[in-house]
Amino acid sequence: MDIRELQAYATLFATIILAVVLYWYIVYLYRSEKKGEKDYEKLGDIALDDEIHSKPINTSDPLPEKKERNK
């Protein structure tokens, strides 16, 4: 198998994998919204409500923050 052939296979597989990942991501987006884990559309409000004192929009993470990174 010469480098050309190897290259062709590598391209093919990598392309397929990336395409699968992309579609998997679509499924993930809709599923996690349906299950109520996330609300992506709410993130659109980040642009609208961007005063420095307003409350952060993102509440998509149901787990409490483990460590406070804002110091």
Next chain:
Amino acid sequence: MQSNAALEYDYTVAKLFTYTTIVFGLVGMLIGTLIAAQMAFPELNYLLGEYGTFSRLRPLHTNVVIYGFMLSGIWATGYYFMQRVLKVSMAESKLAMFLGKFHFVVYLVIATGMVVSLFMGITTTKEYAQMEWPLDILVVVVWVTWGLWMFTLIGIRREKALYISVWYYIATFLGVAMLYLFNNMEVPTYFASGGVGAITHSVSMYAGTNDAMVQWWWGHNAVAFVFTVPIVGMIYYFLPKESGQAVYSYKLSLLSFWGLMFVYLWAGGHHLLWSTVPDWVQTMASIFSVILILPSWGSAINMLLTMKGEWNQLTENPIIKFLILASTFYMLSTLEGPIQAVKSVNAIAHFTDWIPGHVHDGVLGWVAFMVFSGLYHMAPRIFKREIYSKSLIEAQFWIQTTAVVLYFTSMWIAGITQGMMWRAVDEYGNLMYSFIDTVTVLHPYYAIRALAGVLFMIGLVMFAYNMIMTMAASKKLTEEPQFRSPMA
């Protein structure tokens, strides 16, 4: 993160980049208008002696508008909205503040060096990478500084989720970093030859066909990561904020993002169709160029749908006019590009004026309009004054829209005319036209294009005037406007 009543967003750096956007816009487009006129009226080549020929000025035009006007605009808006969507002020971090200011200073040094060296003819001639090696090193410094600034701010953010615009800016940072480095690999001849000749000169690490592939991998993706990715990021912030409507579909914006990231890089080879690069590279570039329509239109349609139910704003607010027309031009040029990337169309279009035509409906109609609307939106907020004149913005909008339409229609006709004449043969199979016939025939179109340049320039001067008056003489605002920008 205690709440501090006095805490405000800090726009020092955003303001600095706003000034350079205006200055470089004026300089770059003035040169552009001049060289457009030179093609119609060659006598204009002799205004500045050796330094005023079309050939010397053309790279100056492209570099000043791309790296002066456009990048300044991208950074002015970036230093503005990044703080806001992350809900953290630059005043909260000394490091972020330092990085921002340092970024601006080094940027100004590079920009000055770029203008001077290109005037002198010190150039690598690789398109949009013309700067020689000492400036290239500074570019790396600037870019890394900007990246550090971004990640510093992200590190101390209050808003945990990164807004989609931030994603686009991160991608810009990474994409350009990688491509620029690879394309500008060069060996300074002074050091490699034991101190002979000019210190600024260098030779490319790659030769011939390889150099071409690396160059257009960069050239195309400079288009991707400077003209497209950050500009999409800008519209995702400014259109919703100015109209008060959240993005129509946030999920679609995420998908378009990944689609764009994945597909864009493959398309670079379409600048080298019918050349000596391997066939499969050419074919793949062609195919991916067509696929590229999907993620591009995904973003553009998302923007148009964001206005759903609020189309009345289009008549009431000239900034919305700019934003909507920008996304429409984005759709036009991302459809036009793939058409030109089809091999049979490319055979006619390549090397003709259709290419600059395509570039300009993108950069004038999409990029410049986005920069204008971004800065107009920011002005009342960073200068705390109302925009000086609404009617000036309206007039600017119509004049510049006319200019863009004149530009691309004349260049479409010029390009296709020339492409067809180059290949026209008579009944015996002999070429019908000598080369000069295909040049003289274009005179009227070049004249129209020069007129388009003058019109766009007039609009730009109106923009600059409006901005300066806003900074200096407009009515003060006591409270920050929430959505629609106030204007007199």
Next chain:
Amino acid sequence: MFHWLEKNPFFFAVGVFLVIAFAGLVTILPNFAESARPLKGLKPYTVLELAGKNVYMKDQCIACHSQLIRPFKAETDRYGQYSLSGEYAYDRPFLWGSKRTGPDLHRVGNYRTTDWHENHMWEPTSVVPGSIMPAYKHQFTNIADIATAYAEAVTVKNVFKTPYGNDIQPGVKAFEAYKPKVLAEAKKIAADMKNKDVKDAVAAGKIPEIVALIAYLNRLK
């Protein structure tokens, strides 16, 4: 996985980087060695030709002229044999160009002469009526930078193994020793020219830019 990526901007950035880099690696790398191979019998540019190439770059001829003949009948009829990858093996940088406001120049040496170029660069419309190309009269007085061209030859010889002779060596001394060879080449070109200033300059041991440029253009075949 996606949830985690959305939370970690750093790894998100790594993800973006991989996706972007992937296309580049696949398209570019594997063909590198093959595309770099010179055509059999291809000679590297002489120092004078390199100086001419640098004039070509300095005055940005590339803004309007291509050096790439595509494999169409209309192009081969007009410009000659279509371009081959191996012909460019010593071109650093490549000078294919992206716009043909003027004609292609990849084989201009086949059908234009020193004399023609001299007239054309002095006043383009004198040989091509209707031409919109500017005159480049400053090339007749500006002196070409031979030292930098020599440095370039040394660099490509030592770093990229371009096959130059043993007389191309690093250092200012070696350059001084080599200079007469460049001047001899320039004199041959100047002999076919009629501009008095140029002839005088070459006689006095200086090489105007136009001489170097014509040497380069004549070499393009």
